[in-house]
Amino acid sequence: MFGKAAIGVGAVAILLGAGSLAYLHRRYSRLIDEKLAGGPFVQTSQIFAAPRTIAVGDAMEPGELLSHLRRAGYGESRANRVGWYHVRSDAIEIFPGRDAWQNEAAVVRFQKSRIVQIVSANDHTERTQYQVEPELVTSLSDRNREKRRLVNFEDLPQVLVQAVISAEDKRFFHHAGFDPLRIVKAAYVDLREGRKQEGASTLSMQLARSFWLHPHKTWRRKIEELFITVLLEQRLTKEQIFEYYCNQINLGRRGSFAVHGFGQAAQAFFGKDVRQINLPEAAMLAGLIQSPSFYNPFRHPERMQERRNLILSMMRQNGFLDVQQYQAAAEAPLGLSPGSLEATEAPYFVDLVNEELQARFQDHDFKAGSYRIYTTLDINLQNAASEAVRVGMANVDDLLKKSRRHRGKEIPEAQVALIALSPQTGEVRALIGGRNYGTSQLNHVTAKRPPGSIFKPFVYAAALNTALSPDAREVVTPVTRIMDEPTTFWYDEKPYEPENFGKEFHGEVTVRQALAKSINIPAVKLAEIAGYEKVAALAREAGMTLDTAPTPALALGAHGVTPIEMAGAWTTLGNGGYYSKPHWISLVRAQDGSELYRAEPEMRQVLDPRITYMMVSLLEEVTRSGTAAGIRGRGFTLPAAGKTGTAHDGWFAGFTQNLLCIVWVGFDDYRELGLEGGKAALPIWTEFMKRAVKFKEYRSPLPFEAPEGVVVVPIDPLTGAIASTACPRTVNEVFIAGTEPVKFCYLHGGQTLSYVSGWDQPVASATSTHQAAAPRPDPVAKPPLPERPAQQEESPAKRRGFFGRLLGVFR
Secondary structure (H helix, E strand, O other): HHHHHHHHHHHHHHHHHHHHHHHHHHHHHHHHHHHHHHHHOOOOOEEEEOOOEEOOOEEHHHHHHHHHHHHOOEEOOOOOOOOOEEEEEOEEEEEOOOOOOOOEOOOOOEOOOEEEEEEOOOOOOOOOOOEEEOOOEEEOOOOEEEEOOOOHHHHHHHHHHHHHHHHOOOOOOOOOOOOOOOOHHHHHHHHHHOOOOOOOHHHHHHHHHHOOOOOOOOOHHHHHHHHHHHHHHHHHHHHHHHHHHHHHHEEEOOOOOEEEEEHHHHHHHHHHOHHHOOOHHHHHHHHHHHOOOOOOOOOOOOHHHHHHHHHHHHHHHHOOOOHHHHHHHHHOOOOOOOOOOOHHOOOHHHHHHHHHHHOOOOOOOOOOOEEEEEEEOOHHHHHHHHHHHHHHHHHHHHHHHOOOOOOOOOOOOOOOEEEEEOOOOOOEEEEEEEOOOOOOOOOOHHHHHOHHHHHHHHHHHHHHHHHHHOOOOOOOOOOOOEOOOOOEEOOOEEEOOOOOHHHOOOOOEEEEHHOOOOOHHHHHHHHHOOHHHHHHHHHHHOOOOOOOOOHHHHHHHHOOHHHHHHHHHHHHOOOEEEOOOOOOOOEOOOOOOOOEEOOOOOOEEEEEHHHHHHHHHHHHHHHHHHHOOHHHHEEEEOEEEEEEOOOEEEEEEEOOOOOEEEEEEEOOOOOOOOOOHHOOOHHHHHHHHHHHHHOOOOOOOOOOOOOOOOEEEOOOOOOOOOOOOOOOEEEEEEEOOOOOOOEOHHHHOOEEEOOOOOOOOOOOOOOOOOOOOOOOOOOOOOOOOOOOOOOOOOOOHHHHHHHHHHHOOOO
């Protein structure tokens, strides 16, 4: 009787156990299948830079194109979703995949380090240029600021695979998910030491734990871990398990981002693609797995070197290395990349992208979905910007230490912002929002600060616009003379008494001279002539958000504006009078490949092209003889226009024909920097532009061209009149046709010049030093110019002698 009962109890227990096992099997099978459906990292949105254009005739080594393709996600496997390539002796065949930027395959042929032919593999016709897949900037897989670059098993160097299994699970390719020998050894060591000393988790168990389970160490979790491990081994090959493990593993932090996977780690620590990792680098990455924070190579290089060499020793014991290979690798330096996170990951730019995605697409969760976001970022320019900031801010630190204002005081670290964009399209090409993203995530590109004198061009543009305003009381031209002297301005019955830099006054100056030397009093006087409301209206049309009343202080940039707003405003000056709104996202694709968004450039005309060209000419003068002449002294000699700015902070804004850049330097606590823009921001701008013009897209910018309706007139600088042949010095000045002087120089005598650039007909020669040239009518249909009082011709009886004429110049 007892035996039958025991048998019954046993049968029930077996049935219950079998039922439990079946339940657990179904439960964990479902969990695994849900996670692996479409790939375990399917919920990873990827942010890409702008595509790179290559052309026949470009100087390029095959290896350079190959490195770019690898960084963009291409591989040698035809199953690669992004694309694959095939290397020939004299060419590279490129085959885009289903997730590629575009679908045209191509063959790129090389000869003597130059591209000699591009042939479309779709229709077998030749192309003059080809768009290569954009590089991956970063992957954001969740809300915990994780960064991950996915890799395939076949892309992993053999030395990395050997290093990982030597460090973590040397029998990985031979056991069934758990290693009995390792478990026995771990138990023995733990008993001998009297505490938990030896780990027994295999790679499969670690993957099961990190993908599906919580980190708390309980018996229930261990049982669940074993179940999932066994199921994983049944469903996946060893290579698939290893690939998932290599993409999931936590390898520490760079700045505020968690680095996950060897693809991201190779970029973060060595600045290279994981396929290019060598033996000592592979051992270092494998050594990070045990404790990424403790062995952080940037904070604890000695610990990391010791740990790396231990991994190399394990690899030797496992037969992967001989003595010579071991010794050479153990003696090698860590070889960490000196590049910052700003250079490799553009974190402030990525934050700007994420903010716009969330604002524009509120119904889409980009951090929990799988989207491909293509941006306007130029990786080469971003690297150039990062290096320019590093060099320039070291110089700022030195100047601040020597500054009398800060001597003996403890001051915070100065901050910086740099934004570079295309003036024609508004596409942001490079962006640095701060000095160190790991220290501060505040994006200074979007922080409001007084722009100082880089706002003055909009005051001058409003003043020059009087030439096209029928209700203007007077017409301002580049030779208009303004008295620079202590002046009280009244607005809303309140006095305003601005000062010049250094409290110096210069007497009578021309508009060109006033802007070149950035003199304050003439700027306010010009704003008064144009009308403070018109200056404010022009600024708003150029994209600035002004939250203050248009007062005289507006002329000196006393209002708050962000660097990105100023960059947009300055496109008006660099793009013939057309405002190009800054933007940084070009295309967004959903997981199924459908287009969610495609950018359309926003442009509007703000200034007449003739006014714009006069402003460009005045800003070129700033870089020749004014406050921005330092860019020439520092070796940047290409055609450029720019302006320094000094308020609480230091600014510089400038552009070539195809690239515009704004730099800001200041303190977060709003204290005065104590350095002019020419000393703080201008050197960074110059360093950046010198690096930028090395790339073919920005090399050899063209000179600025005058539009129709602009004349260039030789002027005598003493009289402001049209120069004669006897004038000892002349300057070529630009005018809107019809606003140029009508008198020839009366001071020096001589023959009048016979031709003025921009006039259809030569000016008739005249022997009289007082004969006026009739102004040429405006060839472009614009509002009529206001009439000006006619200048009376002096009678011969009243003509003065030389000293009388000289005295008349200074009246």
